[in-house]
Structure formats: structure tokens, C-alpha cells
Amino acid sequence: MSDMDNVKIKTRKSYAESAKAMLDYVENGKTFQTDKIITLPTSIFTDADRWENEMSEIFEKLPLCLATTAELKExxxxxAADMLGKPVLMVRGKDNIVRAFLNVCAHRGAPIVAEGCGHVRRMSCKYHGWTYDLDGKLIGVADAHTFGDIDKSAKGLTELSCEEKNGLIFVCLTPGQAFNLDDFFKGFLDDFEELGFAGWHFLGSRVLTGANWKIAFDGYMEAYHFAALHPKTVAPRTPSNIAHYQAFGPHLRIGFPQVNISKHLNPVxxxxxxxxxxxxxxxxxILFPNVSVFVANKITQLAQLFPGPTPDQNIxxxxxxxxxxxxxxxSQHALEGMMEFLYKVVRDEDYWIGNHIQTGLESGAHDTIIFGQNERGNQYFHEYVDWYLGLRPDEPTLY
Structure with missing residues (x-):
């Protein structure tokens, strides 16, 4: 039996366990619950010092999913993009390996390529024309005979730790900071291998802004709000306040039953x-700290949430x-319609309420917010944020 067969058997068994739980929830009026309600200070969404710590201890140290194989196939x-104030460049080399660099020329600090996506055989700074190969090595100095002698081997682009796995590309934003994806994801990336995500097609993207990144991310991790916030968009397909959680370290696979789950599963x-x-x-x-992937039947949405320039914003x-x-x-037109629908649901419903939540928390109306026993995914996420910030002694467990 091949490794791929083993991955499929393992992941499908895990899916089946979640499906069994979801069927029970729907047929018996239950959901995944923990034994506690927790309260958190509203300051975690507004305090500048807290936000700075999240940036330095989480976003600048952990591997972040910054791109996909589908975006960098050839x-x-x-x-190239601004990632939390750092100019990041990812490029697929002649050896088919994706590398990441700071998009900063060693000469005078200008960008090597403009922000966006494209194809190059080599990279040339637009300021003075210094040229780099796809491995980030400096290979050419414009008018070198007048510039003077320099050691080109010591003036390559600053490399960032980068690894491509199962269709996802991870980068650490701090030079010299290494990571181990297997240790970090604890088998969760097998889902993407089983899906064959590395061979998928990239359709395009949409960008929007919203409230504090945790306020926005909280909305991806529970179904409690479906009936009130999504009565015409999500709730007709997915019942409110029913979800099942499976944890892989800080990452979550969240199961959401459809209203007709009994019709589909019971005959099988x-x-x-x-x-x-x-x-x-x-x-x-959910890929901690900031990615949510919804794999639908005809289209998949991968959301990357980044803290904005101030604590009250996310991009x-x-x-x-x-x-x-x-x-x-x-078919292209139909898919564009699906993209626009999903985008508008996030923008006009989830992020609309998130902006109002930000205003409400900053008003001083309450000192705390509450996560109920039925919101274990949100509790778990915030416990892990605190753990990475050094605010709790023990690594969280789901149960």
C-alpha cells in the first residue's frame, strides 16, 4: 500500500468520525460542547501592546501560509507582496523549489520586483539595474567597471525560511527563523495531500479590510451566528449552532453539517x-494563526487574515x-459569480458585524466578552494565542 493510500485511509477515517458526530448532533438537537464558559478582556482586541506582542511572538515567528502552489506553478x-509591513518575494527556481526573500536590493534598498505576480528569468532592480538570479544570488552590477569591486557572493537577497507542502507555501517573516512543518501541523496537512491541492487551479482573489484580526477570525470558527447573521445565505444550507471540532495542535478541522445530512448519510x-x-x-x-479554508463542491475559498497597521484593523x-x-x-462566468457571492457574504455580513463589534468594544460598554460552552473552537483558538504569547503555562487541549 502506497503512502498516498495510507494518507487517504487515515484522513477519510477521521472525516467519518466527524460525520458520525454531526449526524448525531442534528438528529438529537446537540452540538460539540465543553464544560465551561470563558470570559476574556475586551482589551485583547484593542490594546496596542497586546497587538505588538501578537505581531512579534506569533506572526513574526510562526510559519505563515503566504502563497499556494497554484499561484507559482512554473x-x-x-x-511579491507587503506582508505585515515586510516586502516579501516568493519565486520558483530552476530546480523547481520555491524560495522566499525580502524584496530588497542589497545596493540601496529598492524593490527587486513590483508587487503582484508574474514570471521572470532573472530579477532586476528598477532603481540601478542590479540583477539577481532565481536563487536570490547577485549576478550583475550595472556599469561594474565604474562602481568598484564588491563581493557579489555576499550581496544576495536576504532569504526567509520557506517550505512548500501539499499545495501550500509557508514562510517565516523573520530572517534566520527556522520551522518544522511536520511538528507544527501534526498531520493536518495530510488533508491537502488527500485533496490533491497541489494540482488545483487558482481563479483569483479579493481583498477587504475589517476589524481586529481576532474578531474577524472568530467568525470562521463557529456556527452559533448563522441564524441571526446569515438567515438567507448560510443558514438555508447549514443549521445554526451545530459544529464539530477536531484538533491538530493549534489547528482545527471544523465540521458543519448540512440541513439534509440525515438524507445523505443514513442510506449509506x-x-x-x-x-x-x-x-x-x-x-x-483552520490553519493557525490566520488561514481559513472552505472546500466547497465547485469552488474553494482560502482566506488569509493579517493584522492591519493598527490593532483595530485587519487585511x-x-x-x-x-x-x-x-x-x-x-463555466468561468459561473465561477466568477460564486466568487462574488462568497466575497459579499464575508464583506457584507461577517465583516460588517465585525466592524460594529470593534466599535462596541472600544466604547467601554463592557470589560469582557464571553465564549459559551458551544463555542469551543473560539475558546481553543484564544487559548493558543495566549500560549504563544507566554500567558498560560500549558499547551491547550481540545477536550
Missing amino acids: IGAYK SPEKWGDMEHKGYDFIR TILNYFTRQPPPDAE
Whole structure:
């Protein structure tokens, strides 16, 4: 049996366990619950010192999913963007390995490539024309005979730790800070191997802004709000206040049953329930600290949430994928409609309420917020944030 077969068996068994729990929840009026209600100070969403600590201890130290294989499929494909105030450049080299650098020329600090995506054979600074190869090595100094002698081998681009795995590309924003994806994800990235995500097609992205990054991210981790906030968009498909959680270190696979889960699962042998994602239930996959992946039947949304320039803001990039490129213009048009629908739900419903929450918390109306026994995913997320900030002695457990 191949490694891929083993991954499929393991992940589908885990899916089936979640499906069994979700079916029980729907048929018996239950949901995943813990034994406690927790309260947190509202200052975690407003305090500047807290925000600075989150930046330095979480976002500048942990591996962040900054790109996907689908965006950088070919040799010479690159993506350059401002990531939390740092100019990051990712490029696929001639050896087919994706590397990440600070997009800063060693000469006078100008960018090597403009922000965005594209293809290059080599990279040339637009200020004075210094040239770098796809490995980040300095290979050319303009008018070198007048500039003077320098050691080009010591003036390459500053490299960032980078690893591509199962269709996702992870980068650490601090030079010299290493990471181990297997230790960090504890098997969770097997989901993306089983999905074959590395071979998927990138459709495009949308960008929006919102409240504090944790306020925004909280909305991806529970179903308690579906009936009140999404009565016409989400609730007709997915019942409110029912969710199942599976943890992989700080990461979560969240199961959301569909209203017709009984119709789909009951006629089928339980051994097959792990094969029925989108047929009775869906998953949101949470990659700590800031990525949410919703794999729907026809389109997938990968949301990257980044802290904004101040504690009361976040910048979210909604990326969209399909398993195969659309075969014709009609299919492309239909997918664009799905992208726009998902984007508007996030913008006009989730982020709309998030902005009002930010205003409310900053008003001083209450000193704390509350997460109920039915909101274990949110509790777990905030426990891990505190753990990485050194505010709790023990690493969290889901149960």
C-alpha cells in the first residue's frame, strides 16, 4: 500500500468520525460542547501592546501560509507582496523549489520586483539595474567597471525560511527563523495531500479590510451566528449552532453539517461517510494563526487574515480555487459569480458585524466578552494565542 493510500485511509477515517458526530448532533438537537464558559478582556482586541506582542511572538515567528502552489506553478513564477509591513518575494527556481526573500536590493534598498505576480528569468532592480538570479544570488552590477569591486557572493537577497507542502507555501517573516512543518501541523496537512491541492487551479482573489484580526477570525470558527447573521445565505444550507471540532495542535478541522445530512448519510454504510464531504456536511480547515479554508463542491475559498497597521484593523485576502481550470467561458462566468457571492457574504455580513463589534468594544460598554460552552473552537483558538504569547503555562487541549 502506497503512502498516498495510507494518507487517504487515515484522513477519510477521521472525516467519518466527524460525520458520525454531526449526524448525531442534528438528529438529537446537540452540538460539540465543553464544560465551561470563558470570559476574556475586551482589551485583547484593542490594546496596542497586546497587538505588538501578537505581531512579534506569533506572526513574526510562526510559519505563515503566504502563497499556494497554484499561484507559482512554473519556473520563474513569482509573488511579491507587503506582508505585515515586510516586502516579501516568493519565486520558483530552476530546480523547481520555491524560495522566499525580502524584496530588497542589497545596493540601496529598492524593490527587486513590483508587487503582484508574474514570471521572470532573472530579477532586476528598477532603481540601478542590479540583477539577481532565481536563487536570490547577485549576478550583475550595472556599469561594474565604474562602481568598484564588491563581493557579489555576499550581496544576495536576504532569504526567509520557506517550505512548500501539499499545495501550500509557508514562510517565516523573520530572517534566520527556522520551522518544522511536520511538528507544527501534526498531520493536518495530510488533508491537502488527500485533496490533491497541489494540482488545483487558482481563479483569483479579493481583498477587504475589517476589524481586529481576532474578531474577524472568530467568525470562521463557529456556527452559533448563522441564524441571526446569515438567515438567507448560510443558514438555508447549514443549521445554526451545530459544529464539530477536531484538533491538530493549534489547528482545527471544523465540521458543519448540512440541513439534509440525515438524507445523505443514513442510506449509506458508515464506512463510506468519510467520502461524503459536501454531501451532507462541509469542513472549514483552520490553519493557525490566520488561514481559513472552505472546500466547497465547485469552488474553494482560502482566506488569509493579517493584522492591519493598527490593532483595530485587519487585511483579508480571499483566494479562490477549483480542482480543474474552467473548460469554457460559461463555466468561468459561473465561477466568477460564486466568487462574488462568497466575497459579499464575508464583506457584507461577517465583516460588517465585525466592524460594529470593534466599535462596541472600544466604547467601554463592557470589560469582557464571553465564549459559551458551544463555542469551543473560539475558546481553543484564544487559548493558543495566549500560549504563544507566554500567558498560560500549558499547551491547550481540545477536550
